[in-house]
Amino acid sequence: xxxxxxxxxxxxxxxxxxxxxxxxxxxxxxxxxxxxxxxxxxxxxxxxxxxxxxxxxxxxxxxxxxxxxxxxxxxxxxxxxxxxxxxxxxxxxxxxxxxxxxxxxxxxxxxxxxxxxxxxxxxxxxxxxxxxxxxxxxxxxxxxxxxxxxxxxxxxxxxxxxxxxxxxxxxxxxxxxxxxxxxxxxxxxxxxxxxxxxxxxxxxxxxxxxxxxxxxxxxxxxxxxxxxxxxxxxxxxxxxxxxxxxxxxxxxxxxxxxxxxxxxxxxxxxxxxxxxxxxxxxxxxxxxxxxxxxxxxxxxxxxxxxxxxxxxxxxxxxxxxxxxxxxxxxxxxxxxxxxxxxxxxxxxx
Amino acid sequence: xxxxxxxxxxxxxxxxxxxxxxxxxxxxxxxxxxxxxxxxxxxxxxxxxxxxxxxxxxxxxxxxxxxxxxxxxxxxxxxxxxxxxxxxxxxxxxxxxxxxxxxxxxxxxxxxxxxxxxxxxxxxxxxxxxxxxxxxxxxxxxxxxxxxxxxxxxxxxxxxxxxxxxxxxxxxxxxxxxxxxxxxxxxxxxxxxxxxxxxxxxxxxxxxxxxxxxxxxxxxxxxxxxxxxxxxxxxxxxxxxxxxxxxxxxxxxxxxxxxxxxxxxxxxxxxxxxxxxxxxxxxxxxxxxxxxxxxxxxxxxxxxxxxxxxxxxxxxxxxxxxxxxxxxxxxxxxxxxxxxxxxxxxxxx
Ligand SMILES: CC(C)[C@H](C(=O)O)[C@@H](O)C(=O)O
Ligand SMILES: CC(C)[C@H](C(=O)O)[C@@H](O)C(=O)O
Numbered sequence: 001x002x003x004x005x006x007x008x009x010x011x012x013x014x015x016x017x018x019x020x021x022x023x024x025x026x027x028x029x030x031x032x033x034x035x036x037x038x039x040x041x042x043x044x045x046x047x048x049x050x051x052x053x054x055x056x057x058x059x060x061x062x063x064x065x066x067x068x069x070x071x072x073x074x075x076x077x078x079x080x081x082x083x084x085x086x087x088x089x090x091x092x093x094x095x096x097x098x099x100x101x102x103x104x105x106x107x108x109x110x111x112x113x114x115x116x117x118x119x120x121x122x123x124x125x126x127x128x129x130x131x132x133x134x135x136x137x138x139x140x141x142x143x144x145x146x147x148x149x150x151x152x153x154x155x156x157x158x159x160x161x162x163x164x165x166x167x168x169x170x171x172x173x174x175x176x177x178x179x180x181x182x183x184x185x186x187x188x189x190x191x192x193x194x195x196x197x198x199x200x201x202x203x204x205x206x207x208x209x210x211x212x213x214x215x216x217x218x219x220x221x222x223x224x225x226x227x228x229x230x231x232x233x234x235x236x237x238x239x240x241x242x243x244x245x246x247x248x249x250x251x252x253x254x255x256x257x258x259x260x261x262x263x264x265x266x267x268x269x270x271x272x273x274x275x276x277x278x279x280x281x282x283x284x285x286x287x288x289x290x291x292x293x294x295x296x297x298x299x300x301x302x303x304x305x306x307x308x309x310x311x312x313x314x315x316x317x318x319x320x321x322x323x324x325x326x327x328x329x330x331x332x333x334x335x336x337x338x339x340x341x342x343x344x345x346x347x348x349x
Numbered sequence: 350x351x352x353x354x355x356x357x358x359x360x361x362x363x364x365x366x367x368x369x370x371x372x373x374x375x376x377x378x379x380x381x382x383x384x385x386x387x388x389x390x391x392x393x394x395x396x397x398x399x400x401x402x403x404x405x406x407x408x409x410x411x412x413x414x415x416x417x418x419x420x421x422x423x424x425x426x427x428x429x430x431x432x433x434x435x436x437x438x439x440x441x442x443x444x445x446x447x448x449x450x451x452x453x454x455x456x457x458x459x460x461x462x463x464x465x466x467x468x469x470x471x472x473x474x475x476x477x478x479x480x481x482x483x484x485x486x487x488x489x490x491x492x493x494x495x496x497x498x499x500x501x502x503x504x505x506x507x508x509x510x511x512x513x514x515x516x517x518x519x520x521x522x523x524x525x526x527x528x529x530x531x532x533x534x535x536x537x538x539x540x541x542x543x544x545x546x547x548x549x550x551x552x553x554x555x556x557x558x559x560x561x562x563x564x565x566x567x568x569x570x571x572x573x574x575x576x577x578x579x580x581x582x583x584x585x586x587x588x589x590x591x592x593x594x595x596x597x598x599x600x601x602x603x604x605x606x607x608x609x610x611x612x613x614x615x616x617x618x619x620x621x622x623x624x625x626x627x628x629x630x631x632x633x634x635x636x637x638x639x640x641x642x643x644x645x646x647x648x649x650x651x652x653x654x655x656x657x658x659x660x661x662x663x664x665x666x667x668x669x670x671x672x673x674x675x676x677x678x679x680x681x682x683x684x685x686x687x688x689x690x691x692x693x694x695x696x697x698x
Contacts, residue, residue, distance in 0.1 A: 079540060085547070090540075118470070150512065150515075153508065154548040155544065157504055158506075160504070162499050163499065166499075193486060193491065194434070195492055195504065222595050225574065247570055249571075254574065254575040258579075
């Protein structure tokens with residue numbers, strides 16, 4: 001563990017544009033580290049498509065235990081068309097999130113005035129989605145019978161526990177408490193998924209008693225997508241399950257500056273294992289290796305990482321650098337590393 | 350059964366704004382029926398919140414069997430805040446969809462040039478979502494243990510069969526075949542829900558062989574929400590599971606003229622039971638009984654109903670009347686019945 005100055009960082013560049021955006025994120029991290037008198041001793045883990053093709057391994061337990069020894073994890077993106085869908089996602093990314101108990105998947109959304117939104121009148125958008133990260137339909141408790149025959153049946157089980165729901169709901173309430181608008185929206189589908197939905201609804205109702213100054217409302221996930229395009233400014237903190245959170249955070253990213261800006265933290269609030277920070281975007285194999293990817297989401301994920309480690313000033317320096325960079329964006333196209341250079345220079349002050 | 354001139358129609362106005370919009374839909378249906386020499390003998394079924402409060406019943410089997418005898422069903426909206434969430438949805442709406450084997454939930458999306466979209470540059474949007482209607486996480490195979498205790502566990506099981514997936518995929522391919530662009534997009538989450546997702550993916554791959562001139566692509570549901578706001582014109586026919594279809598069709602409605610225009614058909618293509626037509630919107634209890642609801646979605650659902658019964662000219666008359674009405678909309682607010690009157694008048698020619 002760190003002495004609050006010298007940290008260890010596990011780096012998983014991953015697939016597609018992952019390595020490119022991570023290079024820039026580390027460049028910016030170096031710039032602010034020097035400035036704020038901290039160090040990050042980095043260990044890179046070669047995990048993803050190349051490794052899988054070479055060895056058939058996604059994330060061996062021994063390596064997971066190595067990763068666990070670090071103060072934090074920075075991840076690029078996972079998934080590759082040359083690997084069967086799900087192998088890397090389930091075997092690497094979700095294995096990390098589940099084993100390291102990342103039960104808060106934090107995804108802020110903000111519209112920067114200078115960045116176009118596909119919405120004609122987005123209004124002032126500044127909300128954060130607290131997506132549950134260790135339960136729901138993501139648990140991998142599915143199965144199939146008679147595969148490939150006309151009698152095939154495939155199931156997926158969503159598992160939801162009072163233990164798992166309450167801890168993420170409490171975290172979301174605490175985050176709402178720390179924000180000026182003090183509003184929490186539960187997003188679920190409790191009129192159809194009645195067992196899971198009622199557990200979520202009852203839990204929010206119960207925890208509310210401990211947070212009397214938070215305004216709480218509820219939206220079905222389908223209605224939430226409507227509000228995300230017609231009135232996104234209505235949202236402050238959203239708490240939702242793993243799958244609904246996956247869906248609405250991509251939509252949230254799209255309406256607010258695009259997936260190139262959306263950062264995320266897979267957080268273990270109890271600090272029993274390192275938290276992991278990654279852009280919301282995927283590996284985008286179609287543009288990989290071409291210096292076309294926007295590294296801003298990875299860079300902002302690094303700010304979330306610093307914040308989680310208590311380095312709030314360094315985090316703020318990155319955020320300010322990104323904001324300044326975004327505000328001065330023009331139509332001229334910059335390469336991945338040009339964007340990284342520009343933000344690193346600003347962040348170094 | 351009908352003689353292709355005289356039909357029987359089961360009408361379920363339901364809750365909230367349901368009765369108001371159904372009144373207008375029937376007004377328009379009357380107008381075109383007279384015009385096209387057909388009749389609809391209507392039976393209204395008093396189902397929904399009032400009935401549940403009075404008798405505790407949602408949809409008794411005997412009444413379901415009565416409904417089944419009709420040529421088609423027109424439904425307003427179901428769900429009411431005075432009834433526990435899920436009781437009417439599961440006990441009435443989903444019971445109808447499942448028992449009557451409505452495996453194709455058809456939801457067209459179109460941007461009318463005269464209607465504002467929340468998107469700045471929506472482009473030419475004209476696609477249709479074929480949402481599976483009888484499987485997936487909607488099957489109601491959930492449960493809960495130790496409810497209300499800290500040890501509670503709640504599960505929801507998504508059930509997917511080759512039988513169920515293939516028939517809806519075939520229907521979607523056939524619809525793509527009948528459209529000029531001949532494009533089909535499968536939306537799922539096969540990198541996480543690998544058992545269900547791979548069944549869907551393999552099925553689309555297999556059925557594709559029978560439709561060689563259809564272009565097929567695949568999107569994860571999270572990515573699909575991005576494209577729905579950044580490039581909705583890319584879509585032609587989308588085929589997807591019950592839950593993903595629920596979510597993306599609300600989003601689709603929102604970007605294309607709003608939920609006030611979105612029609613749907615719950616179709617049994619094998620005609621072993623009557624199909625059911627309903628607006629995509631919910632019961633909107635906040636504006637119920639105030640003549641504020643837009644009945645256009647219910648009216649367009651009636652056009653889908655006529656189309657399903659082979660009355661294509663009558664269906665086209667309604668669609669033309671709605672298009673004309675929409676094109677001449679101004680900022681002045683009209684009541685539910687004023688909109689219905691205007692469309693009925695146009696539809697009567
Ligand atoms: C890659 C995939 C498994 C992942 C998810 O579904 O969580 C991604 O979409 C995300 O949102 O981080
Ligand atoms: C009311 C609800 C059960 C229903 C659904 O989830 O299917 C509605 O949202 C719809 O889309 O028709």
